[in-house]
Amino acid sequence: MGVAMILDELTREVFGFLCHQGSARMWEPGGAALAACARCAGVYVGFVLALPLMILARFLSRPVATWLHGVFVLQVILFGFHLIPHGMTLRTISGQLFALGVVYFLFRAIRYDKFRMNKLKSPSKHTGRWLMRYLLATAQAVVLLQLLLRLEWSWIATLINVLALVGLGVFGGLAVVLLVGLVGHRPGARRPVLADGSGGS
Numbered sequence: 001m002g003v004a005m006i007l008d009e010l011t012r013e014v015f016g017f018l019c020h021q022g023s024a025r026m027w028e029p030g031g032a033a034l035a036a037c038a039r040c041a042g043v044y045v046g047f048v049l050a051l052p053l054m055i056l057a058r059f060l061s062r063p064v065a066t067w068l069h070g071v072f073v074l075q076v077i078l079f080g081f082h083l084i085p086h087g088m089t090l091r092t093i094s095g096q097l098f099a100l101g102v103v104y105f106l107f108r109a110i111r112y113d114k115f116r117m118n119k120l121k122s123p124s125k126h127t128g129r130w131l132m133r134y135l136l137a138t139a140q141a142v143v144l145l146q147l148l149l150r151l152e153w154s155w156i157a158t159l160i161n162v163l164a165l166v167g168l169g170v171f172g173g174l175a176v177v178l179l180v181g182l183v184g185h186r187p188g189a190r191r192p193v194l195a196d197g198s199g200g201s
Contacts, residue, residue, distance in 0.1 A: 047103060070101065
């Protein structure tokens with residue numbers, strides 16, 4: 001059994017607990033079915049593709065970022081409950097945007113100073129510029145995944161399966177860090193002071 005087959009079997013077993021794996025709703029790059037349905041593929045690969053986008057998200061003003069990512073999270077209600085008719089492509093895009101919103105709010109919730117999320121606390125003359133950059137980068141991430149799904153090489157299915165597995169690890173890791181922070185937080189404890197003398201936000 002080759003490495004690709006082992007990885008495919010592993011991801012299929014793992015996502016068997018998380019996804020209905022209905023064959024009618026699964027991408028088949030190069031004729032090889034993925035380990036997760038179209039929406040789940042978007043969600044779990046989306047967790048990975050969201051990480052570099054967080055670099056740009058740091059420069060969005062907090063109100064703009066909150067509303068934008070709130071929409072990304074909530075739109076899955078319309079598509080997830082089939083309130084809007086949609087096919088495979090929109091299922092995957094919906095899942096990917098949902099993942100982006102979730103990763104953003106996890107980073108915000110962790111609130112580690114080293115992440116420095118939302119440097120711009122309120123709208124400024126730079127908000128529009130950073131928002132356009134962020135939306136452009138998001139569109140590129142969406143297009144990248146769509147291109148991968150349509151390539152006619154069977155090994156692409158293995159690559160996407162592995163990315164989805166890594167994405168599950170990303171989500172789990174962020175969730176664990178958040179939970180550890182919540183459990184370890186003592187009410188009334190002072191936040192660490194940054195090098196410039198300001199408190200954590």
